[in-house]
Amino acid sequence: MKSLFRPTTAPDPAILDNHRPLIRSLQRRGFLRGGLSLGALTMLTGCDPADNASVQAALRSVSSLNDRVQALLFDPNKLAPTYSEAEVLKPPRFNAYYDVDKVKPVDGGAWRLELAGLVADKRPWTRADIAAMPQVETIVRHVCVEGWDYIGQWSGVPMRAFLERVGADLRAKYVAFKTADDYPSSIDMATALHPQTLLATKYAREDLADPFGYPLRLRASTKLGFKQPKWITAIEVTNTYPGGYWEDQGFNWFSGI
Numbered sequence: 001m002k003s004l005f006r007p008t009t010a011p012d013p014a015i016l017d018n019h020r021p022l023i024r025s026l027q028r029r030g031f032l033r034g035g036l037s038l039g040a041l042t043m044l045t046g047c048d049p050a051d052n053a054s055v056q057a058a059l060r061s062v063s064s065l066n067d068r069v070q071a072l073l074f075d076p077n078k079l080a081p082t083y084s085e086a087e088v089l090k091p092p093r094f095n096a097y098y099d100v101d102k103v104k105p106v107d108g109g110a111w112r113l114e115l116a117g118l119v120a121d122k123r124p125w126t127r128a129d130i131a132a133m134p135q136v137e138t139i140v141r142h143v144c145v146e147g148w149d150y151i152g153q154w155s156g157v158p159m160r161a162f163l164e165r166v167g168a169d170l171r172a173k174y175v176a177f178k179t180a181d182d183y184p185s186s187i188d189m190a191t192a193l194h195p196q197t198l199l200a201t202k203y204a205r206e207d208l209a210d211p212f213g214y215p216l217r218l219r220a221s222t223k224l225g226f227k228q229p230k231w232i233t234a235i236e237v238t239n240t241y242p243g244g245y246w247e248d249q250g251f252n253w254f255s256g257i
């Protein structure tokens, strides 16, 4: 069955070309983090580094091993550093796989959050339903792999409280997201249950502005920027590896910070 959570449009090749050096450097960092040299990779996998296809396949298996090691090292109780209100950047810094003038605002009144997969109560949620849940605030650093970061002040519903409320299978492996701009994303369940992982509706105590994911985005404080889907329209709890927009192009899936 074709999952609801796969991209319906192929990424723009021009954008992909812009990101190739970055993707390559991330792949190199993947080697380094795992302590594997190209020589060691050749020994382990028996593939010839000059053969691009076999190197790509080996990279994927190293990256998946890397995900498993990072998941083992992840401490579900360790909090990301928090900051003071005086340090918050207003407005936040925009990023997406397209420019800010291409953002298509979401109509908050018509917006519904759909639920799929290993969830007992699949009734869609409105903005009012989300606002009626207990809210928390966190001031944390957003880190983009492009080499910039900022301190942001986010509030919303703890992902754990949300998953408990909808009767999600908390032993499932993945929580996957679908967004209004076709940017599929997914995180591991341990991160979804982390106390600083929020379904955020506000920035600096105001409703999210359109470019920053109105009406709902993820704010997982222990993950890199590209793992924070904006304009969320659906959440699926699943044991099938969901990948994501950048992950499917070689970014390391776990990407903890």
Ligand SMILES: Nc1nc2c(c(=O)[nH]1)N[C@H]1C(S)=C(S)[C@@H](COP(=O)(O)O)O[C@H]1N2
Binding pocket: 092, 093, 094, 095, 096, 097, 098, 142, 143, 144, 145, 179, 180, 181, 183, 211, 212, 225, 226, 227, 228, 229, 230, 231
């Ligand atoms: N829906 C959607 N979410 C997205 C992206 C995107 O292109 N589409 N880009 C990601 C990347 S790479 C970053 S760094 C952050 C930027 O979030 P900000 O604009 O709030 O700083 O959003 C992430 N979430």
Ligand SMILES: [Mo]
Binding pocket: 095, 143, 144, 145, 146, 225, 226
């Ligand atoms: Mo990013």
